[in-house]
Amino acid sequence: MQISKGVEWAVHAASLMAALPEGQGLKAAALARYHELPAAYMAKQLQALSKAGLVQSSRGANGGYRLAKPAADISLWDITAAVEGAKPAFRCTEIRQNGPCAAKPKDCKNPCQIAAAFSAAEQAFRDSLKAVTLGDIGAQFAAHSPQEHLLHIFQWLSSEAEPLSQADG
Numbered sequence: 784m785q786i787s788k789g790v791e792w793a794v795h796a797a798s799l800m801a802a803l804p805e806g807q808g809l810k811a812a813a814l815a816r817y818h819e820l821p822a823a824y825m826a827k828q829l830q831a832l833s834k835a836g837l838v839q840s841s842r843g844a845n846g847g848y849r850l851a852k853p854a855a856d857i858s859l860w861d862i863t864a865a866v867e868g869a870k871p872a873f874r875c876t877e878i879r880q881n882g883p884c885a886a887k888p889k890d891c892k893n894p895c896q897i898a899a900a901f902s903a904a905e906q907a908f909r910d911s912l913k914a915v916t917l918g919d920i921g922a923q924f925a926a927h928s929p930q931e932h933l934l935h936i937f938q939w940l941s942s943e944a945e946p947l948s949q950a951d952g
Contacts, residue, residue, distance in 0.1 A: 784872045784908070786863065792818060793828040793866050794859060794917075798924070800838065801854035801917045802940055808847030808947040809940075817939065828866060835865035841948045849947060855918035860909055873901035 796814045803809065815825035829848055832838040839851045850857065875898035879886045894902065925933060 784905075787867060789824075789828050789831075789866045790863050792820060792825065793832055793862050794920070796825065796828060796848075797832065797837065797850065797854075797857065797862060797917055798920055799936075799940070800848060800850050801921050802936070803849055803944055806946055807944040808841065808849040809944055810847045813943045814848070817943075831866045832862065835861065837861055837865055847945055847947055850917075853918070854921055855916050857917045858913045859915045859920075860912035863912055871902070872905055873898070875901075 795818055799814065799817065800809060811826045811829050812822050814829070815822040818825065829838060829840070833840050833848070836851055837857055838848050840846070840848050875894060877891060877895075879895050880888060880891060
């Protein structure tokens with residue numbers, strides 16, 4: 784399983800939004816500049832997060848993005864599912880029913896051992912991502928980053944964050 788760069792950028796953008804003061808937001812263009820991404824690419828990730836209810840957007844002169852709920856309530860799985868979808872990575876196609884020694888459909892009421900193993904592994908992966916929130920990421924980042932770097936980030940946020948009008952969605 785490969786996680787797309789879109790998930791990585793979405794987690795970084797959401798982590799940055801988690802540091803915003805109440806009522807403040809960031810424009811998609813500012814988030815794109817911060818991460819050195821094309822604005823359209825960042826906007827695509829933000830739209831996915833908005834559709835999933837993880838960020839709120841507002842339009843107009845005082846438009847931008849902010850988290851829709853506390854960072855402690857947004858898991859890495861929430862962001863992954865928003866960007867990539869929640870469909871299983873492994874999809875059993877019942878190959879065991881093919882070929883010269885094919886299993887009969889009536890004998891395939893339970894998942895095969897291969898599908899069961901992939902399902903268990905994927906569930907462990909999802910559970911692991913569900914156990915880590917943006918709040919956890921922020922606390923770890925703050926604990927392990929040089930103070931000068933944190934100050935630089937907060938100075939950037941202060942210069943780019945804007946009061947937001949009423950959220951659109």
